[in-house]
Amino acid sequence: MKREKSAAPKTLSVLLLDRYLLREFLSSFALALLAVTVLALSDLLFTLADWLIVKRVAAGTVLRLLGYRLPGLVVQVVPVAVLAGALLALHRLSRDSELVIMVGSGLSLGRVMAPLLAVTLFLSAGSYFVNETVVPRTNHAAENIIRRLVFQDSSPEIRENVFFRGQDDTVFYIRRFDRANLVMEDVMVFKRGVNPYPELITARFARHAEGVWHLENGISRELDRDGFVTREARFSSLDLRVDEGVERFFGEQKTTQEMSRAELRANITLFGRSGVNVRPFLVDYHLKLALPFASLFFALLGLPLALWVLRRPRAAHVAGVGGTLALVLTYYVLTPLCRSLGVNGLLTPVAAAWLPSLTFALLGLFFVTRLEQV
Numbered sequence: 001m002k003r004e005k006s007a008a009p010k011t012l013s014v015l016l017l018d019r020y021l022l023r024e025f026l027s028s029f030a031l032a033l034l035a036v037t038v039l040a041l042s043d044l045l046f047t048l049a050d051w052l053i054v055k056r057v058a059a060g061t062v063l064r065l066l067g068y069r070l071p072g073l074v075v076q077v078v079p080v081a082v083l084a085g086a087l088l089a090l091h092r093l094s095r096d097s098e099l100v101i102m103v104g105s106g107l108s109l110g111r112v113m114a115p116l117l118a119v120t121l122f123l124s125a126g127s128y129f130v131n132e133t134v135v136p137r138t139n140h141a142a143e144n145i146i147r148r149l150v151f152q153d154s155s156p157e158i159r160e161n162v163f164f165r166g167q168d169d170t171v172f173y174i175r176r177f178d179r180a181n182l183v184m185e186d187v188m189v190f191k192r193g194v195n196p197y198p199e200l201i202t203a204r205f206a207r208h209a210e211g212v213w214h215l216e217n218g219i220s221r222e223l224d225r226d227g228f229v230t231r232e233a234r235f236s237s238l239d240l241r242v243d244e245g246v247e248r249f250f251g252e253q254k255t256t257q258e259m260s261r262a263e264l265r266a267n268i269t270l271f272g273r274s275g276v277n278v279r280p281f282l283v284d285y286h287l288k289l290a291l292p293f294a295s296l297f298f299a300l301l302g303l304p305l306a307l308w309v310l311r312r313p314r315a316a317h318v319a320g321v322g323g324t325l326a327l328v329l330t331y332y333v334l335t336p337l338c339r340s341l342g343v344n345g346l347l348t349p350v351a352a353a354w355l356p357s358l359t360f361a362l363l364g365l366f367f368v369t370r371l372e373q374v
Contacts, residue, residue, distance in 0.1 A: 018115040025116055029085030036077045044069055068142035072135045075127050079294040080328060082120055083302040090306045113303045120299040128292035132260050140258040173271060183207060190270055198223050213240040256284040279349060283342040286353030297357040300364035308367050331356050
């Protein structure tokens with residue numbers, strides 16, 4: 001009975017410490033998120049200022065564009081803010097010797113990290129939710145504003161490696177656009193049409209003029225329900241009418257940043273059996289899950305590394321913080337490098353998306369094992 005009575009106050013004390021740690025971390029995280037977001041906005045603000053002053057774009061349009069870009073930007077900077085917030089909070093606790101008192105009271109350093117990792121997991125899940133539901137819509141709205149501005153000055157801006165829908169749920173794909181000659185290359189058109197089975201048209205080149213796509217050097221295939229070819233015919237030229245206005249038609253272009261994972265997966269499935277190289281889209285599909293959870297992997301590495309450094313002499317603290325920030329920069333260099341390796345087939349799409357995060361997690365586990373040895 002005595003053990004049960006003594007256990008309750010101890011449990012209550014630990015919970016109070018958890019709340020204290022979380023309050024300290026969340027206040028530091030909020031400050032870091034604001035600071036990093038302002039820094040990340042600097043490049044966009046210069047561009048918007050140029051449009052506002054030089055190109056005379058309406059202030060309301062500029063503010064809307066800024067608002068549409070903000071959710072995607074915040075999702076990108078959350079991992080850095082998590083790491084910076086954790087470093088600030090742990091440094092403050094170490095400076096005031098509170099961290100030493102916690103460990104001296106019987107708490108292991110792993111137990112100290114537990115509530116911080118838990119809230120980081122929650123932040124990662126929140127980032128993923130926003131990245132799936134909000135960011136694709138706001139990115140698409142922002143891109144459409146930019147496209148409308150381009151339409152006012154010149155011919156339509158046709159993007160590369162994009163999917164977009166025309167009338168009757170016809171899906172178009174453009175791999176490359178030669179802006180000098182206004183020629184689209186490696187074009188695919190998926191038409192449901194009036195036939196029982198869909199039609200897939202591939203063309204080496206295409207031009208768009210007055211509501212008509214002029215396709216050259218291509219193949220028309222009729223598919224069955226399982227995606228297998230039932231009829232195939234080669235053509236040297238083929239005209240495909242698109243009755244929608246050019247602004248509306250090309251305004252439906254979507255890059256992978258303007259699609260959710262579900263939308264991207266649907267397009268991958270649609271064109272997967274048609275001969276299109278879908279590896280870039282598979283890599284981006286997995287990155288849409290890996291990147292929002294980068295916060296968790298930053299914490300898995302940053303928290304034990306920071307605790308390990310803080311147990312060193314104070315002279316080593318600055319070097320430790322600098323080393324941690326260098327690792328963050330390494331992550332942001334390693335991520336596009338692995339993506340490039342995945343796109344070119346040197347890594348599988350899953351490995352290309354998750355290798356940087358798993359590398360950080362393994363390094364974090366190494367420092368966790370070192371904590372109790374120091």
